[in-house]
Amino acid sequence: MFDLAYAMGAPSGQGGEPAGGAFGALIPLVIIVFIFYFLLIRPQQKRQKQHRQFLNNLKRGDMVVTVGGLHGKITGLTDTVVTLEIADNLRVKVSRSYIAGSVPGHKES
Numbered sequence: 001m002f003d004l005a006y007a008m009g010a011p012s013g014q015g016g017e018p019a020g021g022a023f024g025a026l027i028p029l030v031i032i033v034f035i036f037y038f039l040l041i042r043p044q045q046k047r048q049k050q051h052r053q054f055l056n057n058l059k060r061g062d063m064v065v066t067v068g069g070l071h072g073k074i075t076g077l078t079d080t081v082v083t084l085e086i087a088d089n090l091r092v093k094v095s096r097s098y099i100a101g102s103v104p105g106h107k108e109s
Contacts, residue, residue, distance in 0.1 A: 054101070063102060064082075064102055066098050066100055071086065072086040072092070081095060082094055
């Protein structure tokens with residue numbers, strides 16, 4: 001019974017080594033790396049680039065939302081800090097990197 005299993009084994013090259021060598025074993029690994037790069041890593045880098053561009057284009061009067069969920073209007077900007085007015089005469093300072101995005105569909109009143 002085991003003789004049949006050994007007889008059905010992979011064909012051997014010269015010297016008893018499996019045909020195809022180590023290169024054949026690396027092909028699936030290379031394919032997996034490409035899949036991860038194009039499906040996970042590259043889109044994430046693209047989103048990071050868009051977010052950096054968004055943060056660099058912020059200006060006074062923009063309505064934004066922070067990572068913590070605070071909605072407010074930008075009243076002041078520095079290189080690292082954004083001052084938001086979240087209610088009448090209530091201003092908070094947050095790091096520019098904690099701005100998650102703009103408030104969609106906001107119209108000035």
